[in-house]
Amino acid sequence: MVLLVSALGPPKGNVWYLAYGSNLSSSKFVRDRGIKPLAALLVAVPGSTLAMESAGVPYQEPSYASIRSASKSSTGKEITVLGTAYLVTADQYVDIIRSEGGGIAYEEISVRVVPLDISTKSDINSLSENSAETPSEARTLVSIMRRLPAPHPSQRYMSLVVNGAMESNYPQDYQLYLKGIKTYQPARHPRAKLGAELFLCLWIPIMTIAERITKLSLSWFGDEYGNAPYVIILLVRAIVTAMWWHHDYLHAPIWGRGDGLDAAAIRSEV
Numbered sequence: 001m002v003l004l005v006s007a008l009g010p011p012k013g014n015v016w017y018l019a020y021g022s023n024l025s026s027s028k029f030v031r032d033r034g035i036k037p038l039a040a041l042l043v044a045v046p047g048s049t050l051a052m053e054s055a056g057v058p059y060q061e062p063s064y065a066s067i068r069s070a071s072k073s074s075t076g077k078e079i080t081v082l083g084t085a086y087l088v089t090a091d092q093y094v095d096i097i098r099s100e101g102g103g104i105a106y107e108e109i110s111v112r113v114v115p116l117d118i119s120t121k122s123d124i125n126s127l128s129e130n131s132a133e134t135p136s137e138a139r140t141l142v143s144i145m146r147r148l149p150a151p152h153p154s155q156r157y158m159s160l161v162v163n164g165a166m167e168s169n170y171p172q173d174y175q176l177y178l179k180g181i182k183t184y185q186p187a188r189h190p191r192a193k194l195g196a197e198l199f200l201c202l203w204i205p206i207m208t209i210a211e212r213i214t215k216l217s218l219s220w221f222g223d224e225y226g227n228a229p230y231v232i233i234l235l236v237r238a239i240v241t242a243m244w245w246h247h248d249y250l251h252a253p254i255w256g257r258g259d260g261l262d263a264a265a266i267r268s269e270v
Contacts, residue, residue, distance in 0.1 A: 008108050008139060010225050011090045014038065018111060018140035020050065020083035021065030022157065024164030029086065033099055037086035041134065042168065043113040045081040052181065053150035054105060054143035055240055057207060058247040058258030059196040062151035062184050065161065066143035067111075082165075082174050085113055085138045093139070097226030102218045104228060104236045106141035113138045116171075145240055152184040152260030184260035195255020203243050210236045 023029045054064040070078045115134045162178045217232040
């Protein structure tokens with residue numbers, strides 16, 4: 001298992017960072033990350049497809065977006081990933097790594113990107129002579145903690161993705177594709193709702209503590225590349241693994257699944 005997210009080494013200058021999930025919107029990226037990129041472009045990632053397989057929290061946020069090779073897609077319909085490539089400084093890129101958990105849930109890869117249309121640049125800034133022109137590759141983060149088959153993402157999360165695509169004027173067919181991704185629907189039956197509440201009452205405090213420990217460790221002991229200490233990476237991964245083991249083998253057989261993959265939850269989405 002990969003420990004460090006900085007598998008490519010620290011960038012030596014400005015670098016293109018690919019966002020494909022909730023950061024599709026440039027304004028959200030600036031608002032939530034506190035990072036103002038030098039430029040932003042709409043790009044395609046040939047050979048890759050979107051996969052909602054990054055482990056989240058059952059009954060609340062079952063999964064988040066990642067990307068993987070289209071040839072490994074388990075579905076018959078494979079859609080090329082579109083994303084927003086942000087040109088950021090080396091220091092800004094390290095801040096992005098920290099904000100994404102410092103190597104706990106994601107690993108860093110380099111992908112080939114193809115700008116769809118130079119006119120789709122955001123109005124954050126226009127490309128200048130020092131902006132490395134248009135990108136042919138970009139760095140991005142893909143999930144280490146994968147769930148297969150992929151859980152359904154929450155409606156809240158997918159709303160962020162869809163709204164980001166709309167705000168950034170993504171092609172209509174890709175927006176329709178995003179809107180068509182099935183989302184997790186909380187159970188309506190009283191017994192199942194009680195089961196979900198019991199699970200979350202146990203694990204939300206634990207995950208909150210893990211998040212706080214991660215942030216503190218990044219502030220005090222994080223390395224220059226934005227990674228958390230090894231012991232924190234292993235600890236938080238162990239907590240997430242234990243949570244999903246509890247869900248799969250102890251809780252779900254009694255109370256019903258919290259990832260949208262059971263028949264009742266799937267029917268409720270129709």
